[in-house]
Structure formats: C-alpha cells, structure tokens
Amino acid sequence: MLPWAVLVCGAAFSILVFLVISNAIEERAQLRFERETAEAKGLIDLRIQFHTSVLYGLRAFFSTQQHVSRLDFHRHVEALHLSERYPGFDLVNYAARVLPHERRQFEEAVRADTSLDPRGYPDFRIRPPGERSEYHVIVYIEPMEPFRYAFGLDVAANPVLKADNSELLALQHETRDSGHLIASGRPIRVKRNPEYIGLALRLAVYRTGMPLDTVEQRRAAFIGTVGAGFNVQNLMKDVLSTEMAEYMRFRLFDVGPAQAPAAARLPPAHERLLFDNRQQNLGAPALEPENVGPAYFNRDLTTAVGGRLWQIRFEAPRNAVIDTVDATLPWFILIGGLFTTTLLTGFLYSLSSSERRAVALANDMTKDLRENRTLLNEAQKLAHVGCCQYDPRDGSMIWSEELHRIFGVPDSFAPSLKAMIELVHPQEQDTVRAAIDTASSVGGPFTFECRIVRPDGTTRHVRSLGEVISDAGGLPQRMLWSVLDITEHRETEHALRSSADQLTALSRRLVEIQETERRSLSRELHDRVGQNLTALSINLDILATSLARDEHTEQRARIQDSASLLESTVDSIENVMAELRPPMLDDYGLLPALHWYAKDFSKRTGIEVAVHGDDHADRLEPGVEIALFRIAQEALTNVLKHARATRVDISLKQDDAACIMTLTDDGVGIDSRSRGGSHRHGLGMVTMRERSQAVGGRFSARSRRGGGTEIEITIP
Numbered sequence: 158m159l160p161w162a163v164l165v166c167g168a169a170f171s172i173l174v175f176l177v178i179s180n181a182i183e184e185r186a187q188l189r190f191e192r193e194t195a196e197a198k199g200l201i202d203l204r205i206q207f208h209t210s211v212l213y214g215l216r217a218f219f220s221t222q223q224h225v226s227r228l229d230f231h232r233h234v235e236a237l238h239l240s241e242r243y244p245g246f247d248l249v250n251y252a253a254r255v256l257p258h259e260r261r262q263f264e265e266a267v268r269a270d271t272s273l274d275p276r277g278y279p280d281f282r283i284r285p286p287g288e289r290s291e292y293h294v295i296v297y298i299e300p301m302e303p304f305r306y307a308f309g310l311d312v313a314a315n316p317v318l319k320a321d322n323s324e325l326l327a328l329q330h331e332t333r334d335s336g337h338l339i340a341s342g343r344p345i346r347v348k349r350n351p352e353y354i355g356l357a358l359r360l361a362v363y364r365t366g367m368p369l370d371t372v373e374q375r376r377a378a379f380i381g382t383v384g385a386g387f388n389v390q391n392l393m394k395d396v397l398s399t400e401m402a403e404y405m406r407f408r409l410f411d412v413g414p415a416q417a418p419a420a421a422r423l424p425p426a427h428e429r430l431l432f433d434n435r436q437q438n439l440g441a442p443a444l445e446p447e448n449v450g451p452a453y454f455n456r457d458l459t460t461a462v463g464g465r466l467w468q469i470r471f472e473a474p475r476n477a478v479i480d481t482v483d484a485t486l487p488w489f490i491l492i493g494g495l496f497t498t499t500l501l502t503g504f505l506y507s508l509s510s511s512e513r514r515a516v517a518l519a520n521d522m523t524k525d526l527r528e529n530r531t532l533l534n535e536a537q538k539l540a541h542v543g544c545c546q547y548d549p550r551d552g553s554m555i556w557s558e559e560l561h562r563i564f565g566v567p568d569s570f571a572p573s574l575k576a577m578i579e580l581v582h583p584q585e586q587d588t589v590r591a592a593i594d595t596a597s598s599v600g601g602p603f604t605f606e607c608r609i610v611r612p613d614g615t616t617r618h619v620r621s622l623g624e625v626i627s628d629a630g631g632l633p634q635r636m637l638w639s640v641l642d643i644t645e646h647r648e649t650e651h652a653l654r655s656s657a658d659q660l661t662a663l664s665r666r667l668v669e670i671q672e673t674e675r676r677s678l679s680r681e682l683h684d685r686v687g688q689n690l691t692a693l694s695i696n697l698d699i700l701a702t703s704l705a706r707d708e709h710t711e712q713r714a715r716i717q718d719s720a721s722l723l724e725s726t727v728d729s730i731e732n733v734m735a736e737l738r739p740p741m742l743d744d745y746g747l748l749p750a751l752h753w754y755a756k757d758f759s760k761r762t763g764i765e766v767a768v769h770g771d772d773h774a775d776r777l778e779p780g781v782e783i784a785l786f787r788i789a790q791e792a793l794t795n796v797l798k799h800a801r802a803t804r805v806d807i808s809l810k811q812d813d814a815a816c817i818m819t820l821t822d823d824g825v826g827i828d829s830r831s832r833g834g835s836h837r838h839g840l841g842m843v844t845m846r847e848r849s850q851a852v853g854g855r856f857s858a859r860s861r862r863g864g865g866t867e868i869e870i871t872i873p
Contacts, residue, residue, distance in 0.1 A: 159505055160505040160506040161502070163505055164499070167498025167502070170494065171494025174490055174491075175491040178487045178490055182483045182487065183479075186478045190471075193401060194471040197397055197401075197471070198460065198469055200396050201392075201469065202460055204245065205392070205460070207243065208243050208392070209463070211237065212358060212359075212360045212384075213338075215233070215360075215362075215383040219380075219383070220363065222365065223365055227273045228273050230297040230299065231273055231299060234249055244388075244391045245389075245391045246385060247385075247387065247388050248300060248385065249298075250307065250384050250386075251295070251382070251384075252295045253294055253296050253380065253381040254380060254381050255283070255291070257288065257291070257292075260283060263294070264281060267281045268281050281308070281309050282309055283309055284309050285311065285314055287314075289314060289322075291313070292311045292314075293313045293329050293381065293382065294309060295307050295310045296308075313329045328359075332360065332382055337464065338359075338360050338464070340462055340464060341357040341358075354388075356387045356389055357384060357385070357387075358387065358463045359383070359384040360382060361375070361379060361382050363375060363379055364380050389409070393409065393432045397434065403477075404473055405471060405472070406433075406434060407469055407471045408430065408432065410431065411466070416464070452474060453472055453473065454478055455471065455472050456470075457469070457471075458471070541559070541641065542559065542640070542642075543557050543558075543561075543562070543640045544559075544560065545560055545572065545577075545637075545638060546637055547635065548636075549633050549636065550634070555572065556570075563617070563642050564580050565612055565613055566580075574593070581610075583610075592605040593636075596623070596625050597625060600627050601625060603622075603625070604623070605620075605621050606618065606620045607619060617642055617644045618642075618646075619643065619644075621640050621641075622639050623636055623639065624636075682733065690726060690727050691727075693723060697716055697719055698720070701716045701717065739753065739786070742786055743779075746776045746777075746782065747776075747782040747786060747809065748768070748771075748774070748809055750786055751768045751770075751789060751807055754790065755793075755807065762797055765804045766804075767805070767806050770809035770810070771811065774809075774811045777811075777816060784854075788848050788856075789807060789820065792868050794841065795841050799824075800824025801824050801825055802865065807819070808820075808821075814873070815871050815873050816871075816872045817869065818870045819867065821861065821865060821867045821868075822866055823864060824864070824865055825864065825865075826860035827858060827860045842858065853872060853873060856868075856869075856870055
C-alpha cells in the first residue's frame with residue numbers, strides 16, 4: 158500500500174502548492190496593478206498641481222500691482238511659456254466684475270485700450286446682451302486669436318456651458334467668497350480641429366492692500382477672477398507608459414462637488430465623462446468596458462480639483478498584468494509535482510515487485526537513456542552546440558553528432574586532435590594549438606574562438622568552452638569542451654556595426670545639409686527681401702518728402718507709421734538672418750560671434766553669460782567654427798530649459814595640439830535633473846555629440862561637484 162499512499166499524498170501536496178502559488182501570483186499581480194494605478198493617479202495630481210499653480214501665480218501678480226494693464230497681462234503670460242511648460246493649458250484670462258452703472262464706461266474704456274493693439278477694440282461689447290445684476294466680463298485673454306470669441310463674454314451668463322445663469326452666478330459668488338480655486342464642473346466641447354473636451358477653472362482676485370480674513374472683507378475687496386481653460390486630453394497625455402497603455406484603460410469622470418456627501422454625488426448614469434484613453438470619438442456615447450468581471454482588475458480612485466471630485470476608473474485584463482512566466486509557473490509546478498510523485502510511486506512499486514518488475518524497470522531505464530540521448534542530440538542540434546572529450550594520454554577523442562554537423566564531416570569521420578586542428582582556418586591553427594597546450598599544462602577551464610573551414614569550403618565561426626580534468630597528482634586525465642556555432646551571431650554583429658556607421662554618417666550629413674540650408678536661406682533673405690525692403694523704405698521717404706507739410710496730414714502720419722513698421726520688419730529679418738547664419742561668425746571668427754550671441758542671450762533670458770578666450774588666436778577652419786558655435790547655441794538652450802542656472806561661463810582655448818571649448822553653469826546638474834524625472838538626454842545632447850564627431854572632436858557632459866553642468870568639446 159505504500160506506493161499508493163505516496164501517490165495520494167504527493168498529488169494532494171502538488172495541488173496544494175499549485176493553489177498557494179497561484180494565489181500568491183494573483184496577489185502580486187493585484188499589488189502591481191494597484192501600484193501602477195497609484196503612480197498614474199499621482200502623476201495626474203502632480204500635473205493638476207503644476208497647472209493650477211499658474212492661476213495662483215496670476216492672482217499674486219494682480220495682488221502686487223495697483224493696476225494691471227492689458228500689456229502687463231500679455232507680457233506676464235508670455236513669459237510663462239505655457240505652451241512649452243504646461244501643454245494642458247489652452248488659455249488664461251481675466252474677468253473683471255462690472256456693475257450695471259459701470260457697464261457703459263467699462264465698454265468705452267476697453268474699446269479705447271491701445272496698449273497692445275494700436276487699433277483698440279472698437280467692436281467690444283459685453284455678451285450675451287441683457288440687463289443683469291452684475292457682470293463678470295472676460296477682458297484679458299491669452300492667446301487672443303484662437304479664442305477671440307470669448308472676448309467680452311460674461312462668464313456668469315456663459316451660453317457655451319448650457320447652464321442656468323443663476324447657477325453660473327452662484328459659482329462666481331462661491332469663487333469670490335471662498336478665495337479658493339473653483340472648477341465649473343461642466344465639460345466644454347471645444348470646436349477646434351481636432352475637437353476635444355475642455356474644463357474651466359477660476360480663482361478670485363482681490364484689490365491690493367485690503368484685508369481678506371472674512372467673507373465680508375473678501376466681498377469688499379473682490380475685483381474679478383483669473384481663469385484658465387484646460388485641454389483634458391493634453392493634460393492626460395502620456396499618463397500611462399506605452400506598455401501600460403496597451404492593456405490598461407482608464408476613464409476620468411466628474412462626480413460632483415468635493416465637499417458633498419457620498420449620497421449627494423452624481424449617480425453613475427449621470428457622471429460627466431471627461432476623458433477615456435480608448436475613446437477617440439468625443440461625440441459618441443461613453444464606451445462601457447467590454448468585460449468587467451473576474452477576468453479583469455478594476456480600481457476607482459478619486460482626486461479633488463477646484464472644489465470638484467474627479468473619479469479615475471482603471472481596468473486591465475488579468476492576463477495582461479500577469480506575465481506569461483508567472484501564469485505558467487503554477488502549472489509547471491503542478492505538472493512537475495505530479496510527474497515526480499508518479500515517478501516516486503513507480504519506483505516504490507518496482508522495489509516491492511518481483512524480479513520481473515526489476516527486469517522491466519531496467520528495460521524502462523535503458524529506454525529512457527536512449528530517449529534522453531536522442532533528446533540531447535536534438536537539443537544540441539537546435540542550439541548548434543556540439544561537445545567532445547579528449548584524452549591527452551592516448552590521444553583518443555569522442556565527438557557528438559552535432560559536432561560532426563558543425564564541422565561538416567560525416568559520421569564515419571575518425572575524430573582526433575590533429576584532424577580537428579586541420580579543420581581550423583590556417584591563419585588561426587597556431588593560436589588554437591597554443592590555447593589547447595596551455596590548457597593542458599595549466600588545467601582548469603579554458604575558452605577560445607576561431608574560424609573553421611569545412612570540407613565543402615565554407616567558413617564558420619565557433620566558440621569553444623571547456624575544462625581540463627586532472628587527477629590527484631595534477632596530471633590531466635581528459636579534456637571536456639563544447640563547441641558553439643556563432644556564425645549567425647558574428648554576421649548579425651557585422652550588420653549592426655555597418656548600420657550604426659551608416660546612421661552616424663547620415664546624421665553628420667543632415668547637420669551639413671542643415672548648415673547649408675541656413676546659409677542659403679540667410680543669403681536669400683539678405684539678397685531678395687532685404688533689398689526689396691530697402692527700396693520700399695526709399696519710396697516711403699520720397700512720398701513723405703513730396704507731400705506738403707501743411708496738407709495731407711493724415712497721409713503723412715500713415716506713411717510715418719508704415720515706415721516704423723518697415724523698420725521693425727527689417728530688424729526682425731536681420732534677427733532671423735543672424736540666427737540662421739550669424740554674419741559675425743563668417744567675418745570675424747568664432748570668439749567675437751560667441752561674445753555677440755552671449756550678450757543677446759543674456760539680454761533675452763536674464764542669465765549672465767561670460768565668454769573667455771584669446772582675441773589674438775588664429776582663426777579655425779570654417780567647419781570647426783560653425784560646429785562649435787552651434788554647440789554653444791544648443792548648450793545655452795538646454796541651460797534655459799532645464800538647468801535653472803543664473804550664470805554660464807564659456808571658455809575657448811587654442812594651442813598647437815587642440816582647440817578646447819568648455820561651457821559650465823551653476824544650475825542643478827545633469828544627475829539631479831535625471832533623478833527628478835524631468836530631464837532626458839534627448840535630441841539636443843545627441844546633436845551636440847554628432848557635431849563634435851563630425852569635425853573629428855570629442856564631446857563630454859558631466860555634473861560638477863558642488864552643482865552645475867560642464868560640457869567640454871576637444872577638437873585636435
């Protein structure tokens with residue numbers, strides 16, 4: 158009965174282990190899903206925090222100024238670089254509170270405002286028309302052109318939101334009384350190409366210097382609100398990694414006020430869908446999950462935005478979260494356990510049987526050995542690995558079947574060390590013979606690679622891994638080694654190396670073409686547009702001179718205005734020409750061009766840039782000068798975008814051996830930016846390295862001890 162008891166216990170234990178491991182894998186997958194969703198929610202919260210901080214910054218800007226003009230608002234928003242730093246922003250605006258008796262004076266003041274547009278805004282009026290107890294009018298808006306339709310709109314009576322005016326006015330009063338960021342809670346379908354869902358946020362602005370401790374004080378100091386329109390799709394873009402986005406679906410809903418009790422929130426059928434990463438057609442109804450059941454992981458997370466509660470619903474198939482290895486591991490263990498139990502049962506049963514059983518077992522073992530040998534030969538064939546054994550005492554050698562196939566010799570071939578070395582490429586026979594002799598004398602493991610020449614003339618690459626087995630006296634008894642056919646691997650390496658060289662050459666060629674096109678475009682602007690603008694300026698001067706001073710006053714004013722516009726256009730064209738191909742670089746050399754660009758960069762950005770070098774040094778080759786100048790441009794751009802630095806030093810040194818350009822800043826450094834997750838070595842760093850290599854130079858970038866980054870380019 159012992160074999161059958163072992164069978165029952167072993168099977169039960171295998172099933173128990175299967176269930177335990179399956180449950181552990183399921184729990185680990187659940188934890189992974191929860192961790193990924195928590196990270197996604199954290200990223201959403203971080204983005205919302207960054208974007209809403211802009212509105213608090215705008216309120217602080219109004220709070221520090223007695224009066225903020227349209228031009229002040231435009232310059233402040235333009236300096237924020239919203240499109241680059243906050244891609245979720247569509248627009249920011251300022252809505253002033255206007256009482257009925259102030260309406261006519263307010264409209265006339267806006268129409269006469271020429272601080273930004275010299276024509277003013279003669280068509281401005283408060284929309285929608287009608288008498289109301291108060292107006293909250295959008296008077297400043299950036300950018301203006303894509304959203305001009307919102308200019309003059311009363312946000313407390315906004316027809317776009319399709320809501321009751323009393324509800325919208327109450328929302329403005331809540332914004333005024335609380336002093337906190339308030340969201341409209343209503344998705345706005347923005348009719349642009351492509352169409353998308355937007356969301357409006359507003360924050361109260363109070364008069365400078367007035368107390369704001371109580372609701373009455375905030376009402377007395379209230380002058381308007383600053384607002385922002387968000388593109389929800391851009392705000393949610395790349396929240397999930399590419400791998401997660403392939404199997405995970407997440408949707409974003411507005412479920413009601415954040416302070417409302419759970420019972421007062423919107424029911425699922427009335428939740429407002431803000432975003433669905435699987436639904437591109439915004440006009441269609443919200444897609445329901447194809448299957449939300451045991452085959453799916455599900456999780457709902459909430460976050461508060463502007464007084465509203467957002468619910469994020471994540472769904473992912475279990476078989477996508479659980480990888481193939483984890484999914485199959487319990488079954489392998491179950492099958493292995495049952496197989497081992499069966500073997501042990503058979504072994505015990507055989508021991509308790511008669512001689513006939515013992516003979517049958519021996520026959521089975523012999524059969525298994527033959528099958529295992531066959532399986533081993535098949536495995537070696539599939540892996541292109543052969544093995545051999547060599548006895549240095551009598552020179553005998555044994556080869557596997559796959560080794561015969563690797564060397565291209567028939568099974569009747571009589572293996573020997575001499576015959577094996579004769580199949581090695583003539584140029585490498587001495588090397589292989591020396592490696593084998595060294596291994597025989599030293600002992601232990603050995604390895605070498607070589608080429609072999611088959612009898613049919615084909616050449617193959619092989620790698621030999623082996624070990625020398627010695628007796629107690631240290632004398633070698635036999636050598637065991639395996640031979641791996643790595644021909645395809647070598648060919649693949651050669652192809653990859655060739656492709657890399659081609660890509661490098663292509664990259665350098667693209668840089669050369671870019672410089673050629675910049676030079677050509679700069680020349681065209683100078684020769685064609687510049688000459689035409691000069692001729693136009695002369696014509697305007699002639700017209701202005703030909704008109705009598707006492708007459709044609711209006712015409713002379715328009716000619717003078719046109720001349721000013723023309724002069725501004727000429728300056729802009731000259732700036733574009735300088736960016737495309739600085740004439741100072743061709744006329745005076747690299748160091749003066751760097752001085753000019755550093756001065757212009759400091760003027761534009763406020764970052765101090767100092768250039769050091771020998772003014773009397775010989776000029777470099779034109780290709781080297783333009784390469785170093787472009788590298789300096791790219792490096793300063795990276796400093797502006799990522800480094801948060803206040804000073805940059807550019808050093809240019811020349812001697813008989815090399816030209817070295819070094820750029821150092823006092824910013825956060827490359828390592829700090831990488832740890833923060835906000836910096837990647839992207840196209841800019843690759844372009845600088847390629848430009849250096851294109852002129853035969855070396856490029857290095859590293860963080861400095863104590864803070865900052867140092868970039869060094871050395872050109873022999």
